[in-house]
Amino acid sequence: MANVPFIAIEGPIGIGKTSLAKKLSSHYNFHLLQEIVEENPFLGKFYDDIEAWSFQTEMFFLCNRFKQLEDIEQKYLNQHKPVIADYHISKNMIFAKRTLEKDKLEKYEKIYHILTADMPVPNMMIYLNASLDTILNRIRLRGRDIEKNIKHSYLEQLSYDYENYMNEFESLHPEIPIIRIDGDSTDFIQFQSDLDTIINNVNKHLKDLATTK
Template structure:
């Protein structure tokens, strides 16, 4: 597995993770793994009342992401095939540490480690970092109804949580290369040069 390219794209809500992952997968002819979001039956309730629905929401995401990555191992990694994903499984702790409290958080963390500690880790993470205004514009542009209720304070805190998490991952997973993209100034959708510069990092990995 260590020689099979596994690329993850990460960042807060609205950063452009799925867009970039899809573009890279199309360029490199890699399969792309996309997280399930809108299919989560608790997401509308969560944005309306985080305290009541956080645990259900986070457990649904964890179980689905675990199943996706287990399937990815057998379908791709075991056959030496590279993969691009629009998330890193570690994001479950970023969100759950913000939304869960007390014993629920402790129980969740225990379940997380039991399920994920032996899953493959990415060789490269593209971390799209963007400020609140940029994220809000992108969230509004994609027009998901359930995101209309996102609390701006929650989103700002996620930005800070992601910064801390990427710093932690750099220590926890030293074999994973983390490449930070300035989502406020880098436009990988409209500017081909910006996109090709990002893609060049993966091509270096495959040499």
């Protein structure tokens, strides 16, 4: 399973993870794994009152992502079928550390480590990031009702947290290549040339993966 392409795309809310995952999935004919977002019954309440609804929100995401990855491992990766995902389950700790109080965070971490101990790890990461203005504009463009009440300060903090998370991930997993994309200067939706640049970078790492023993 180690050499089966498993690509995860990460970055802050609204940055374009799902859009890029769909385009790359279509280009490579890889199975597309999309995280469950709007189906979370607590998310709208969470954006209205983070402190009151954070534990329920994070637990829903964790359990659903665990089940998704369990299915992906059995039905695709173990069958040597490549996968591209618009998230990586370790992102859960970014949000949990930002939103949960200490006692709930300790409980959450224990559950998280139990569930993810044997989860498949991507062998390539694509990291999208951009300025707060770009992120806010993209959130407005996609027009999700549940995101209308997201505080700008929360998004700014998450962007900072993501940058720290990716730097830490890179130091802990030097064997996993990370393709970093500046969302302020790259628009793979409007410009095919920008998408082609990303595809060329992915191709290089896929070639390396194919030759890894």
